[in-house]
Amino acid sequence: MTRPALTIGLVRRGYSATGGAERYLGRFADALVAAGHRVVLFGSPEWPRDRWPHAFHPVSGDGPRAFADALEQFRPRDHCDFLFSLERIWRCDAYRAGDGVHRAWLARRAVHEPFWKTWAHRLRPLHRELLDLERAVYDPERTGRIIANARFVAEEITRLYGYPADRIAVVPNGLPPAQTSAPPPDRLAARRSLGLPADPYLALFLGSGWERKGLRFALRAAERLEGKVTVVVAGRGPTRGYRSARAHFAGPVADPAPWFAASDFLVLPTLYDPFSNACLEAAAAGLPVLTSAANGFSEVMTPGVHGEVVADPSDLKALARAMEGWCDRDRLTRARPLVRALGATLDIGTNVRRTLEALGLGPG
DSSP: OOOOOOEEEEEEOSOOTTOHHHHHHHHHHHHHHHTTOEEEEEEOTTSOGGGOOSEEEEOOOSSHHHHHHHHHHHOGGGSOSEEEESSOOSOEEEEEOTTOOHHHHHHHHHHTSOHHHHHHHHHSHHHHHHHHHHHHHTOTTTEEEEEESSHHHHHHHHHHHOOOGGGEEEOOOOBOGGGGSOOOOOHHHHHHHHTOOSSSEEEEEESSOHHHHTHHHHHHHHHTTTTSEEEEEESOOOOTTOOOTTEEEEEOOSOOHHHHHHOSEEEEOOSOBSSOHHHHHHHHTTOOEEEETTBGGGGTSOTTTSEEEESOTTOHHHHHHHHHHTOOHHHHHHHHHHHHHHHHHOBHHHHHHHHHHHHTOSOO
16 A cells, blocks of 8 residues: 655754754755655755755754744644754654764763863853753654664663663664775875875874864873874864874865875774764774774674774773774785675665655555
8 A cells, every 4th residue: 555645844953064963964855855745944044045956844943942932833744744853952752863863872971071171061051951852852743753863862761761672763874885896995005195104003093172082092092002093084173182102193184085095093992972974984984993982883793803892982992902003904804895894784775764664654
């Protein structure tokens, strides 16, 4: 029996031309149309209309609460049959918890920071806004279904907010096909083009948000290996406070592909990352991933085959041991096709299909 065509409302605050969420929304909207549905986006006014060929309703609001309030006043369900949000809002039919659980992130961060800083964070209006919205969106009376990108995130939602586990579907992130079919890179040629030395093992640390992603742990662990590993930091951040003889700061990079090609493995001892897209991209490039159990990517990889997983990102001994274990050219060569094969299974098409199925919106 064919499912009836519905008008599906999507919600997204803000816009970035290079944002992963924006690309995901485009692919998801295309899949909805292919399944016979209509699409309308409730988004920030800055969304360029030439990038969104479907119906659009602008929703103004500078911060999370202001946006959620404006959307609530607009009454989006008067304009659609099913509301699927990528933002914390007051109520929806389904919510994609791509940012994880803010309450859980604050608790994890508190373990690694001074007491006064924890209290300072709690007093910030932004955190109070996010926690208020989170209580609403994880209320089973306000949100019908949740899509989480990792099991640990789903467990946090149930444990901290009492949301029914049987109404949460776990769907890992995925990459566009072009990023899962690139040819194997030449490591030495890439290093020459980037002005990097040929000899040391290079651990790539990719992205911003260095405190949350554990850069200080990566650098301290590399320092224990007596010059064997250099951490290449590709991304924007305050280098002051992260100075190390084992660090090479590359600054923001528009295209990470040459840096994947030049590096031996990715290191991301993150304090909290629902599902790191940097790890996805590294795997697609054949780069083993060294990360923490607080990263959803750790749930789809096999330690010792696709990289390593440390239970505690601040355990420098364990992290240094993981790095040293991958300082082996033969092992890296053997691992690359296995890691690339893992990356190839994590494509955005599969993510979209599984999300549609979980929401009951797939082709009839």
